[in-house]
Structure formats: C-alpha cells, structure tokens
Amino acid sequence: MEEGEKSPLLSQDAGGQEPPLSRSSPLTSSHLGPAPWEKWAQRTGFGGGQAPTLPWGSSCLKCLTFLSNFLFSLLGLLALAIGLWGLAVKGSLGSSWGGPLPADPMLGLVLGGLAVSVVSLAGCLGALCENACLLRCFSGGLLAFLVLEAVVGALVVALWGPLQDGLEHALRMAITHYQDDPDLQFLIDQVQLGLQCCGAASYQDWQQNLYFNCSSAGIQACSLPASCCINPREDGASINDQCGFGALGLDEDAAQSVVHLEGCGAPLRRWLRRNVRAVGGFAIAVVVVQGAELLLATRLVKALAVRKGAAESPGLGGAAGPVHPSHGPCDRPPAKLAPG
Numbered sequence: 077m078e079e080g081e082k083s084p085l086l087s088q089d090a091g092g093q094e095p096p097l098s099r100s101s102p103l104t105s106s107h108l109g110p111a112p113w114e115k116w117a118q119r120t121g122f123g124g125g126q127a128p129t130l131p132w133g134s135s136c137l138k139c140l141t142f143l144s145n146f147l148f149s150l151l152g153l154l155a156l157a158i159g160l161w162g163l164a165v166k167g168s169l170g171s172s173w174g175g176p177l178p179a180d181p182m183l184g185l186v187l188g189g190l191a192v193s194v195v196s197l198a199g200c201l202g203a204l205c206e207n208a209c210l211l212r213c214f215s216g217g218l219l220a221f222l223v224l225e226a227v228v229g230a231l232v233v234a235l236w237g238p239l240q241d242g243l244e245h246a247l248r249m250a251i252t253h254y255q256d257d258p259d260l261q262f263l264i265d266q267v268q269l270g271l272q273c274c275g276a277a278s279y280q281d282w283q284q285n286l287y288f289n290c291s292s293a294g295i296q297a298c299s300l301p302a303s304c305c306i307n308p309r310e311d312g313a314s315i316n317d318q319c320g321f322g323a324l325g326l327d328e329d330a331a332q333s334v335v336h337l338e339g340c341g342a343p344l345r346r347w348l349r350r351n352v353r354a355v356g357g358f359a360i361a362v363v364v365v366q367g368a369e370l371l372l373a374t375r376l377v378k379a380l381a382v383r384k385g386a387a388e389s390p391g392l393g394g395a396a397g398p399v400h401p402s403h404g405p406c407d408r409p410p411a412k413l414a415p416g
Contacts, residue, residue: 079138137375137379138376140372141200141376145199146200149197155189158182164238181259186358191217198217199214199218203373213375218373221366222366225363243345247281248284250264251282252284255285264303265302268301268340269303272306272343273336273338273343274340275304278338279323282300288300290325302317304320323335341391
C-alpha cells in the first residue's frame with residue numbers, strides 16, 4: 077500500500093461501524109442524482125420552494141393574469157349557464173341531439189360562453205400553477221379572438237351603408253315570422269316599445285303577417301301586437317294584449333289615437349347613428365383589455381423560462397445538484413487500492 081493512502085478498514089470506528097456519507101459524497105451528488113419527483117418539483121415550483129422564486133415584478137404579472145382571467149372565466153360560465161337555461165326552457169336542448177343545430181340565439185350564447193370560459197380558465201390555471209404550456213394555449217386562444225374581432229369589425233365598417241339600407245327588409249322578414257320564434261317576437265316587441273314605432277315603414281306592414289292580416293280567419297285578424305299600442309299597459313301593472321285588436325281596420329285618424337303609425341326603420345337608423353360611438357368605444361375597450369392580457373401572459377411565459385433556465389443551470393442549485401467548493405463535478409475520483 078502506498079504511503080499517504082488509507083485503508084478502508086481504518087476508516088471504520090472502534091464499534092465497527094462506517095462513518096455516515098457526507099452531503100458531498102459522490103454517491104449522493106453524482107451517482108444517484110435527484111429523484112424524479114424532485115426534478116418535477118424543481119421545474120414546476122412545487123415541493124417546498126426548491127425552484128427559484130419569481131421576482132417581484134413577475135409575481136405581480138402572475139397575480140394580474142390570474143385575477144383578470146378568473147373574472148372573465150366567471151363571466152363566460154355565467155353566459156354558458158344562461159344559454160343552457162334558455163335552450164332547456166324552450167326545449168331546443170333536448171330536440172337538437174342527433175339532428176342539425178338549431179338556429180337559436182341562445183346557442184350562440186352557449187358557444188361564446190364556452191369558448192370564453194375555456195380560454196380564461198387556461199390562463200387562470202396557467203398563472204396559478206406557473207404552467208407555461210397552459211399560458212401558451214391561453215395566448216393562442218386570445219390571439220384567435222383578436223383576429224376574429226378584427227375581421228368582424230372590418231366587415232361592419234365596410235358594409236355599414238348596406239346594413240342600414242337592409243334594416244327595413246330585415247324588419248319585414250321578422251314581422252312575417254313573428255309567431256314562429258319566441259326570441260324574434262321578444263326582439264320585435266322590445267324595438268317597438270323602446271322606439272315607439274310599429275312595423276317596418278308603417279303600421280300597415282303587419283298586413284304581411286299571416287295571423288294579423290285582415291283576411292285571416294283567426295281572432296287576431298286586423299289586429300296589431302300590444303307593443304304597437306301608445307299605452308299598452310293602460311294604467312295597469314301588466315300589458316294589455318288586446319289593446320291593438322281591430323287597429324288595422326281603422327282609418328289613420330282613428331288609429332293614431334290607439335297605436336303608433338310610424339315604422340321602425342327610420343327610428344332604428346337614427347338610434348344606431350347616435351350609439352355607434354358608444355358601441356365602437358366598448359369594442360375598442362374590449363380589444364385593449366384582451367391585448368393587455370396577451371402582453372401579461374407573454375411576459376409571464378418569458379419570466380418562467382428565465383426561472384427554469386436558472387434552476388437547471390449548474391452552480392445555481394438546479395437539476396445538476398449543488399456544487400461544493402471541495403467536491404465539484406470535475407474533481408479527481410478517489411484513488412484505487414494498489415494490488416497486493
């Protein structure tokens with residue numbers, strides 16, 4: 077045995093027990109390595125703070141991203157619940173299985189609420205769990221929303237004139253199918269009550285309806301909906317559905333004391349011109365909020381990538397294990413015993 081080398085037998089104490097391995101022993105630092113769950117904890121940030129914590133600025137980004145997406149996920153789930161409730165009340169939910177999708181505004185509310193809630197929950201969970209994959213999915217969904225909104229806005233601006241010109245035609249089609257769809261009936265009634273008008277160009281447009289036409293054999297013949305009446309409630313708590321009975325059979329002088337004679341086409345165009353700035357401002361605010369969320373998510377993903385690189389780089393307590401001054405990864409292995 078060479079001089080300066082110690083026998084393994086001499087390293088045992090008097091009781092015949094070997095000394096415990098040091099924390100920097102090659103068996104603990106280089107051969108075994110960190111356990112798989114420790115590697116996962118270092119990557120994700122769970123497991124007692126083994127991964128470096130985010131800086132203060134990145135933590136604020138995380139909180140803002142979580143809170144904003146939590147709010148939007150609640151709004152999306154609320155819209156989804158309202159849409160499902162509307163479909164269930166009208167019976168469209170059960171009858172649509174196995175058949176074509178119903179042409180129902182509630183279905184659009186269901187699809188929109190589902191898309192918003194899924195994308196917002198991805199951003200919410202991605203920020204809470206510091207998961208870069210979920211945050212990238214959220215950013216992709218938000219970018220798709222922005223592109224779709226930009227396309228719709230460009231089409232509305234380009235077709236603004238034809239849309240206004242087609243209002244009367246759309247109103248006439250809605251009057252013709254007034255009894256066919258409860259949602260359409262509610263919409264027409266609200267327009268006529270709010271704008272104090274009746275029909276598309278005049279109250280005589282209701283002659284195009286099969287039930288209100290004077291040649292009809294039903295009890296509603298030569299009548300108008302209660303929303304056309306000047307005083308539909310007649311000083312009562314509920315709307316009098318019979319206030320417009322026989323109004324189409326009266327001359328204009330007698331009818332103008334009972335119902336509105338002006339059509340809804342011109343008042344609706346004036347209402348749109350007055351409120352187009354408010355609608356445009358609301359749309360711009362929504363786009364700005366979505367752009368801010370996209371920026372927050374992008375910066376948070378970059379911060380997580382920097383944190384992951386710092387955790388996995390040698391010498392910073394990452395996946396390669398802590399480096400000690402006297403036992404680094406490039407130290408000379410222990411000398412072997414000479415034969416004999």
